[in-house]
Amino acid sequence: MDVMRAAFVLSPREVVVEEAALPRLGSREVLVRVKICGLCASDLKFFNGLKSYQETPYGKESPGFTGHEWAGEVVGVGPDTALVKEGDAVTPYIINSCGACKYCREGRVNLCPRKRYVHGGFAEFIKVMEENLIKLPSSISSEDACLTEPLACCLHGLRRVGLKSDDTVVIIGDGPMSLLHLMLVKRFGGKCLVVGHHGHRLALAEELGADFVLNSLETDFYAEVMRATEGYGADAVILTVNNADALTNAFRLVSKGGRVNIFAGAHPDYEFGLNTNRIHYNELVITGSADALRDDYLSALDLIRRGELKPSRIISHAFPLDRIKEAFEAAQKRLAVKVVVRP
Ligand SMILES: [Zn+2]
Ligand SMILES: [Zn+2]
Structure with missing residues (x-):
């Protein structure tokens, strides 16, 4: 069996890194090797047990846990994938919405009552639907790219x-x-x-x-x-x-x-x-305001690409995946500014 290393939060404040099965790819699903994943205040809320979604339960069902501020490289594509190919640098648009409700029809997918998030970036690999990927211009560093979402x-x-x-x-x-x-x-x-x-x-x-x-x-x-x-x-x-x-x-x-x-x-x-x-x-x-629309991501990337902003200037701490517990603690203590993990 193909395996990868991934972080799991077993219960509030108990985070471990263990082996997990490498995800299998179905139609239009893409495997991304995660290069870097930012630690967000919302990750801390899950970590501390202040917030809990059914879609990211504690335990072994959530490899990579809630990490959503990542950048990586496409390393595998499932059948019928048309939007990205192996070798593409990508970052996720993190909202999956129903496409049918009033909000989705108005283009306000961040308000969709059935929205789900693309989670799992605290892992070596993550499986994503191709429509949730945004291709990165080659000139953008992964440090800047992982901060596209925030x-x-x-x-x-x-x-x-x-x-x-x-x-x-x-x-x-x-x-x-x-x-x-x-x-x-x-x-x-x-x-x-x-x-x-x-x-x-x-x-x-x-x-x-x-x-x-x-x-x-x-x-x-x-x-x-x-x-x-x-x-x-x-x-x-x-x-x-x-x-x-x-x-x-x-x-x-x-x-x-x-x-x-x-x-x-x-x-x-x-x-x-x-x-x-x-x-x-x-x-x-x-x-x-809550979350962002795909257009906001594209505008953010454009600002980074043109060199008008350098969001990575706020990164103060970087940890390898095996030391993710320290990453959470550094973010928790507010000694850090922005903490990132490099799987
Ligand atoms: Zn975030
Ligand atoms: Zn909807």
Whole structure:
């Protein structure tokens, strides 16, 4: 039997790397050798048992577990495969949708109630339907390519919030998603202020071009944002962390006529009391964004290909597959910025 090495999460926080059967290919299925797989906040939620889907159960049914931010090379194709061939460099479009519901018909497949994700990137090989693959231009490194999905999610969020070139944007949070937002805002928007409380991440934000980095433990960031905006507040506020404090701050920091995007999911979930008059009289727009569309992936790749953005600048730690437990721990402790695994 052909075997590969793959990570399995047996129960919360118990991750092991063991042999698994190499997937067999059916019609239009493709085998990809994974070169690199990013560790996402959602992987951590599964790892910690905060989130659990039927499609990625704990145990031996989920080789490669939830890894979805990967790049690799096609090494085998099943019958009838037409879109990719052996040797192609690829990254996944991670949503499989039903194609029939109202949302799918409107092209909003990320809202499909029957959507499933392409998971399994923490393994030497992964089996994917050919329609879920995006071919990579040869000039793109696998380090940049594996961050196509998170970059596309940020792009999708900024499209939802209607980013304009003269917008002053406040990003709440200083994790990988904050830093990718920052790169996009500096490319397409105006001033960008990052509010966080991890010194090393804020230092990287400064390196990446943030106009102001505000450590919420050390500065009166409300006063700083008001000073930077002539007392008006930000045109757009992006929540890359989501809890009642962050949302309260977003409403304090946004200007009249401004927009707020709730980009991050909240775990645990919470209800929030809103002053509706503030929304009404100030004409605030509150929006959410989750996942990304295929077009967002293509736009993200195009930005990388043209050298306008280099998402791999946020990668701080890389581990071989056998040390994936350390990778999860590094991401967990927030000492890292972006952690990747190289199977
Ligand atoms: Zn992700
Ligand atoms: Zn659907």
